[in-house]
Amino acid sequence: MKYAATTANGTKPGTAMNTVKAGKAKKKRGESLVERHAALLLAVTILLIWEGWVRYSGISPFVLPSPLNIIRRIFTDFPLLMSHLSVTLLEVLSGYGLAIMLGIPTALLIFYSRACERAIFPLLMGIQTIPKVALAPLLVLYLGYGWAPKITLAFLISFFPIVVATTVGLQSLDKGLVNLVRSMGASEAQTFFKIRLPAALPNIFGGLKVGMSLAVIGAIIGEYVAAERGLGWLQMMANSRFDTTLNFATVVTIAGMGITLFFILGQIEKRVVHQRELAK
Amino acid sequence: MKAPSGKGGAAVSIEDVTKVYETASGEDVHALDRINLRIEPGSFVACVGPSGCGKSTLLSLLAGLTEATEGTLRIDDSTVTKPHPKVGVVFQQDLLLYWRTILDNVLLPVEIKRLPRQGYVSRAMALLDQVGLAGFETKYPPELSGGMRQRVAICRALIQEPGLLLMDEPFGALDALTREQMLMDLQAMWMRLGNTVLFITHDIDEAVLLADRVLVMSPRPGRIDLDLSIDLPRPRHPGEVHDVPGFAESIREIRQVFEAKGILRARFEE
Known part of the structure; x- marks a missing residue:
């Protein structure tokens, strides 16, 4: 136990410094243009091959539209895509917001009360093994065709990772830190805000990120099952009309929404969670 | 240089203190058994013993982190029942918060x-300056070496001018060279500040080097077997102290206690 603490203490600063140095060395090494934009180049290459092959083979756009056509379609149908995006986005944010508002208090309950931990935690772990999307038809049965089943599904699917990550984050705190602040005469409230919460933040954000991408999935699946609006519904419509170009355009829009949400969350994380921990 | 006169030091008195833990199997373990101890204000007391001898228990009782089963502990005139405002604690791990700057x-x-x-x-700036960390105020803990981090932990314990500084194997996690530097610095700092120090260690040399008084403890039940005064001139240098008359004798005397208890072996056995 003590030996483990020793090595942890001894190696941490060293490795941190090494990574700082490595970072600097990387900049100095003078990467070539190709190395720096490798991912972008690969993506562009794939798109070019796709475009070229569609043109050369003359494959029907019902089967596979070309990338340029998809982009063109996004521009021409921009108002349509945005109006459905606003529906889906609202469902995602409502479900996700609900998951945060209920998930973090649930984690606190599990953390502070042994009875709650014994009662809730095994249940949560059990429920987590159920694929929540399998509940979609049932939710439609009980909640109808409106907002409710989509928000509920987005909530259900993102709630569990948030609860679990927050609980694990709170539980994995070094007991030494608690003793340290107690020796300074800290109250439990002070211990929570000065130590427990900041120490758990990297974990909490891990859960929030997983929850975010799942919430998007939840809302889209909800729209697949039964809806009158939303990107998932638009995709089903495009499918039934063999409008594969619109189908692809919707996929791009969904991806764009997911990436944007993830990026915003990442920016918040950068501000709230200390960078040293992120660098690790 | 002389030893300090005890200007900022708190007096400690421990009367008939017993601490009994119950193990998972329901057995009682006497971590401390009827300990009596008085510590003069401004003195540097080291407590040496193997793991499980109750030295850390003694420290956490004085820190107000655990309660004694029997007996009373006093710091100056107040009985210790909860963490005392006049006490600063340095643990084996630096326990710095990585999301906060050094300051x-x-x-x-x-x-x-x-x-x-x-x-x-x-x-705080003055303390950091004294331990050679001026200019590090806005850095974050992972940017510092292990020794530097432990210096920051010591500054943190000293920020409120504690009358009693409790140190629980503070240099146990450091490499030998860094540790030697820390021993010198701690000694210099204590000579300047003059607070009472209770220093827990399992290193006999370290105890004799630093302390005015060494308490030798042994486990099951945790007791003080020897209370030895170390009257060597200060400052004591880790590299030279071996040549100072009296140093080797003190170490031998402490070793003999451990040898008698079978904690250390007196000689190679065939």
Whole structure:
């Protein structure tokens, strides 16, 4: 136990410094243009091959539209895509917001009360093994065709990772830190805000990120099952009309929404969670 | 240089203190058994013994982190039942908060006690300067080496001018060379500040080098077997102290206690 603490203490600063140095060395090494934009180049290459092959083979756009056509379609149908995006986005944010508002208090309950931990935690772990999307038809049965089943599904699917990550984050705190602040005469409230919460933040954000991408999935699946609006519904419509170009355009829009949400969350994380921990 | 006169030191008195833990199997373990101890204000007391001898229990009782099963502990005139404001603690791990700057780490006790921060900033800077960390105030703990981090932890314990400084194997996690430097610095700092120190260690040399008085403890039940005064001139240098008459004798005397208890072996056995 003590030996483990020793090595942890001894190696941490060293490795941190090494990574700082490595970072600097990387900049100095003078990467070539190709190395720096490798991912972008690969993506562009794939798109070019796709475009070229569609043109050369003359494959029907019902089967596979070309990338340029998809982009063109996004521009021409921009108002349509945005109006459905606003529906889906609202469902995602409502479900996700609900998951945060209920998930973090649930984690606190599990953390502070042994009875709650014994009662809730095994249940949560059990429920987590159920694929929540399998509940979609049932939710439609009980909640109808409106907002409710989509928000509920987005909530259900993102709630569990948030609860679990927050609980694990709170539980994995070094007991030494608690003793340290107690020796300074800290109250439990002070211990929570000065130590427990900041120490758990990297974990909490891990859960929030997983929850975010799942919430998007939840809302889209909800729209697949039964809806009158939303990107998932638009995709089903495009499918039934063999409008594969619109189908692809919707996929791009969904991806764009997911990436944007993830990026915003990442920016918040950068501000709230200390960078040293992120660098690790 | 002389030993300090005890200007800022708190007096410690421990009367008939027993601490009994119950193990998972329901057995009682006497971590401390009827300990009696008085520590003069401003003196440096080291407590040496193997793991499980109760030395860390003694420290956490004085820190107010655990309660004695029997007996009373006093710091100056107040009985210890909860963490005492006049006590600073340094643990084996530096326990710095990685999301706070070095300065904010040193000021943590000030924040927790809800004291005005501005009043302590200059003191924190002065303390960091004294341990050679001037200019590191705005850095973060992972940017510092192990020895530097433990120095910050010591500054944090000293920010409120504690009458009693409790140190629980503070240099146990450091490499030998860094540790030697820390021993010198701690000694210099103590000679300047003059607070009472209780220093827990399992290193006999370290105890004799630093302390005015060494308490030798042994486990099951945790007792003080020897209370040895170390009257060697200060400052004591880790590299030279072996040549000072009296140093080797003190070490031998402590070893003999452990040998008699079978904690150390007196000689190679075939």
